[in-house]
Amino acid sequence: MNSFIAFYTIIKKEIYRFIRIWPQTLLPPAITTALYFLIFGKLMGDRIGSIDGVSYMNYIVPGIILMSVISHSYANVVSSFYSTKFQRNIEELLVAPIPNWVILFGYVGGGIARGLLVGIVVTCISLLFTHITVNNYVITISVYFLTATVFALAGFINAVFADSFDDISIIPNFVLTPLSYLGGIFYSVSMLPDVWQKISLANPILYMINAFRYGLIGVSDIDIQVSFIITGGFIVFLTLFSLLLLHKGIGIKN
Amino acid sequence: MNALSIKNLKKTYSNGFMALKGINLEVEKGDFFALLGPNGAGKSTAIGIISSLVNKTSGSVSIFGYDLKTQNAKAKSCIGLVPQEINFNQFETVKNIVLNQAGYYGIPNKQALKNAEKCLKQMSLWDKRDTVSRRLSGGMKRRVMIARALVHSPKLLILDEPTAGVDIEIRRSMWKMMEQVNQQGTTIILTTHYLEEAESLCRNIAIINDGMIVEKSGMSDLLAKVNKDHFVLDLINPINEAPKIEDYECELINQKTLHVTVPKGKNINLLFQQLTEKNITVLSLKNKTNRLEQLFMDLVNE
Numbered sequence: 001m002n003s004f005i006a007f008y009t010i011i012k013k014e015i016y017r018f019i020r021i022w023p024q025t026l027l028p029p030a031i032t033t034a035l036y037f038l039i040f041g042k043l044m045g046d047r048i049g050s051i052d053g054v055s056y057m058n059y060i061v062p063g064i065i066l067m068s069v070i071s072h073s074y075a076n077v078v079s080s081f082y083s084t085k086f087q088r089n090i091e092e093l094l095v096a097p098i099p100n101w102v103i104l105f106g107y108v109g110g111g112i113a114r115g116l117l118v119g120i121v122v123t124c125i126s127l128l129f130t131h132i133t134v135n136n137y138v139i140t141i142s143v144y145f146l147t148a149t150v151f152a153l154a155g156f157i158n159a160v161f162a163d164s165f166d167d168i169s170i171i172p173n174f175v176l177t178p179l180s181y182l183g184g185i186f187y188s189v190s191m192l193p194d195v196w197q198k199i200s201l202a203n204p205i206l207y208m209i210n211a212f213r214y215g216l217i218g219v220s221d222i223d224i225q226v227s228f229i230i231t232g233g234f235i236v237f238l239t240l241f242s243l244l245l246l247h248k249g250i251g252i253k254n
Numbered sequence: 255m256n257a258l259s260i261k262n263l264k265k266t267y268s269n270g271f272m273a274l275k276g277i278n279l280e281v282e283k284g285d286f287f288a289l290l291g292p293n294g295a296g297k298s299t300a301i302g303i304i305s306s307l308v309n310k311t312s313g314s315v316s317i318f319g320y321d322l323k324t325q326n327a328k329a330k331s332c333i334g335l336v337p338q339e340i341n342f343n344q345f346e347t348v349k350n351i352v353l354n355q356a357g358y359y360g361i362p363n364k365q366a367l368k369n370a371e372k373c374l375k376q377m378s379l380w381d382k383r384d385t386v387s388r389r390l391s392g393g394m395k396r397r398v399m400i401a402r403a404l405v406h407s408p409k410l411l412i413l414d415e416p417t418a419g420v421d422i423e424i425r426r427s428m429w430k431m432m433e434q435v436n437q438q439g440t441t442i443i444l445t446t447h448y449l450e451e452a453e454s455l456c457r458n459i460a461i462i463n464d465g466m467i468v469e470k471s472g473m474s475d476l477l478a479k480v481n482k483d484h485f486v487l488d489l490i491n492p493i494n495e496a497p498k499i500e501d502y503e504c505e506l507i508n509q510k511t512l513h514v515t516v517p518k519g520k521n522i523n524l525l526f527q528q529l530t531e532k533n534i535t536v537l538s539l540k541n542k543t544n545r546l547e548q549l550f551m552d553l554v555n556e
Contacts, residue, residue, distance in 0.1 A: 002360035009357025020345075088341035092402075095305045095335045096358035097327035249309050 006098045007106050014110025018076055018117075025076070025114060026121055029068045033122045036064050037129040040186060051188050052219045057130045062213040063185030066147060068122045070180060070205065071172065073115025073148040077107050077155030078168045085159065090252055100246035104156065104239070111152025112145065119144060132216060139224065140215030146231045147208045151176075153238035160242070160251040179205045189221045204230055255319050257283045257332075257410050257441035258304065263313035265299050265465075273299040275465035276313065281443060281458070283318070283409075286436045288456035288473070289445045290550060296465045297445045298338065301414050305335045318409055331359065334408030334440075336399045338415045344388035348379055348398055351387060352405050359406035366405070373401040377431065393424035400431065404440075411435060413444045417451060429455060453477070453546040461550060477546065481518040484542035486511060490535040499528045513542065 018025040037057070045056035052059070084090045093103055126132070134140055154171075162168045183205035189197050200206055211227035214220035220227075245251065258281040265274040273296045281287045291297045302308030304315055306322070315322040320329035342351045349370060356366035374380045377397040382390065387398060396416060403411060413432065417425040425448070432455060436442050446452055452459065452473075459476055461469040469476065492509035502525055503515040512534075516522060529536060 002362070005360045005362060006358050009354055013354055087343060088337075088339065089343050091307055091335070091337060091341050092355055093358060094307050095330065095333065096355070097330035097360075098358055099327075253307060253309050 003099055003102050006096070007102045007109070010093075010103065010106025011109040011113070014076070014080060014107060015113050017080060018110070018114045025072070026118060029072060029118045030121050030125055033064050033068060034125050034128075036060070037126060041129055051191075054217055054219055055130070058132060058217055059188075059213075059219070060186055061126045061130060061132060062216040063183070063209045065119050065122045065126065065216075066144070066209050066212045067180045067185055069115040069119040069144060069148050070151045070208075071176060072118040073111040074151040074155040074158075074172060074176060076114040077111035077152045078159045078162070078172070080110060081107050081156055081159035082162045082165070082168045085162075085252060086165075094252065100243055103246060104153075104242050107156055108149065108152040111155055112148040115148035115152065116144065119148075134216055135218035136215045138215075140212065143208060143212040143215055143227070143231070146228075146235065147212070150204075150208075150231060150234045150238065153235065153242055156242050157238065157245065160245045162251075179203050180209075182206075183209045184221065185209060204234060207231065255283060256280045256316075257285065257318060258443065259314075259316045260300070260304075261314045263300065263303065263315065264311045265296075265303060265308065266311045273465055274303075274311075274313075277462065277465070277467050279460055279467060279470070281410075281441060284436075284439060284441055285458055286432075286442045286456045287444065288452035288459040289443055289462060290449070290452060290459065291445075291462035295462045297462055298414060300462065301335075301412055301443075301445065305333055305412060306330060331406070332409045334403035334406065334411045336396075336403045336411070336413045336416050338418065340395050340399065342387060342395075342398060342402065345386060347384050347386055348374065348390070348401075349383040351398060352402050355402045356405045361406060369405045369407070370401075373404045376404070376434070377401040378427075393420045393428075396420055396424075396428065397431075400428075404435065408440065410441045410443070413442060413446075415446055416444070417446065417448060425451070449546045449550055473546075483516045483518075485514045485516060485522075485539055486542050487514060487529075487539050488537045490537045491533075493534060497529065497532050497534060499525065502528075 041057035041060055045060070048056040050056060050059070084093075158168060158171050182200065183203050184200070189200045189206065192200060207222050207227040207230045210220040210222040211224050211231070214224050258279065260277060260279040262276045262278060263274050264272070264276050266272045277296070277300065289297055289300070299308055303310045304317070304322070306326070317329040317332045320332065322329045346354070352370040352373060353366050356369055357363075361369065371380065374383055377400055379394065379397055379401060382394060387395065390398065400413075400416065416432075417428050420428070429451065432442060432444070444452065444456060456473055459469070459471065459473050460467050486507070489510045489512060493506065493512075494509065496504040496506040496512065498504070501517060501520055505513040507513050514525060516525065526536065
């Protein structure tokens with residue numbers, strides 16, 4: 001059994017799926033983020049001035065790019081894997097001699113690919129409004145990739161537990177979106193009262209956005225090392241948990 | 255070596271329902287084997303466990319000598335499954351469905367293309383290879399599932415009610431395809447509610463009822479156990495009561511229809527002779543049920 005071929009088959013199928021439905025997957029983030037840049041960056045940003053010595057437009061660009069990466073890497077895996085369960089295509093995978101890690105990484109790989117592609121689209125849109133010189137390519141690309149991985153894994157777990165289409169929209173609507181907005185996309189946490197600064201530290205997205213902002217424009221409220229440790233920790237935990245779910249067959253067998 | 259060996263297989267679902275109560279089953283290599291049973295008897299659970307779609311509670315399953323638990327990948331490589339319900343991606347083309355399945359089995363693309371072409375041609379679907387699967391007819395969708403199950407050349411093909419809901423013409427063409435596949439050396443396990451299908455295709459049979467195997471034997475041995483034949487006679491002239499004929503049980507269904515039970519070993523000429531003597535003229539005669547159906551009913555109602 002050649003696991004690489006199985007992995008390649010799953011990831012190719014996943015990429016083909018979201019490219020085939022590009023008006024639903026790639027176009028909306030381009031329009032939404034263009035509006036963010038126009039309204040928050042241009043119209044309001046000019047009145048706000050600068051944060052940490054950076055223009056407001058440039059300050060919000062990293063957060064908006066990463067928010068798109070987060071929501072789309074999550075959405076891709078949760079919708080695709082749940083549809084696979086719902087249509088019972090999952091049986092094609094379960095009857096085949098595919099190791100669980102190949103199934104997991106195949107779907108997560110599809111989510112990462114969509115997250116990264118949407119991130120590139122949003123970055124291109126941002127360049128229509130401002131000019132950014134990347135502060136550190138290694139940090140930028142690694143945070144970009146690691147964040148997509150974390151949320152693709154989270155989307156996979158959501159899909160495993162989901163029993164209906166409602167279940168795959170609850171987490172994005174009621175958890176991910178609020179945490180993204182409260183993760184310092186539009187503001188610096190140092191602007192908040194002490195108690196809210198401390199509460200904000202419990203939000204993992206805050207660490208990712210700040211690390212990405214550091215990589216892109218050299219500004220961060222958080223120690224970058226801590227951001228990498230937290231993101232890496234999430235990846236390890238979510239990967240092991242996903243593999244356990246697949247091994248036990250929870251949500252996909254019986 | 256057996257194609258399939260099941261030992262003391264049990265399955266209890268989380269709601270407490272015991273679907274399998276310790277079944278033992280062996281299917282020989284090259285066999286065309288029927289696994290029959292009424293709805294809810296445990297057939298689909300057994301097939302689900304064999305094909306890794308359902309977790310077993312206890313017992314063991316080995317496929318061509320590979321234990322499903324300890325040599326999972328090797329055991330799975332031997333199996334091709336055609337499930338009861340359509341379960342492929344309805345937005346994919348026919349060719350991609352088959353190619354993706356080959357990819358899941360680790361078959362390189364070049365070989366997968368060859369295998370897909372062969373299987374789709376065998377199922378008379380090659381012309382439809384670029385059609386999106388949701389646009390296919392019900393019979394074609396069933397054949398896509400068979401082509402998909404055959405793409406990695408499995409040694410054991412499991413067909414879970416493959417002809418359910420298809421018309422008689424397609425059903426007969428599918429029988430031919432199944433026979434061809436079996437003649438090429440693939441062991442087949444078939445579940446079906448069409449007992450004439452099992453009777454005409456399968457060499458060995460097991461009947462499962464209430465989570466237990468209640469009968470397992472060769473098809474011809476099993477049919478030899480039929481000790482009564484049931485006939486329905488259409489009469490030319492109406493009669494008011496069923497005739498009394500020694501050794502034969504007659505029951506009047508309506509004035510022009512007579513149900514007769516003929517014991518094994520009794521000849522039917524004698525019946526007609528007696529009817530003629532009683533001025534009863536028979537217009538036509540048909541079997542009330544086929545032999546396997548009668549046995550099946552007897553076994554599951556015991």
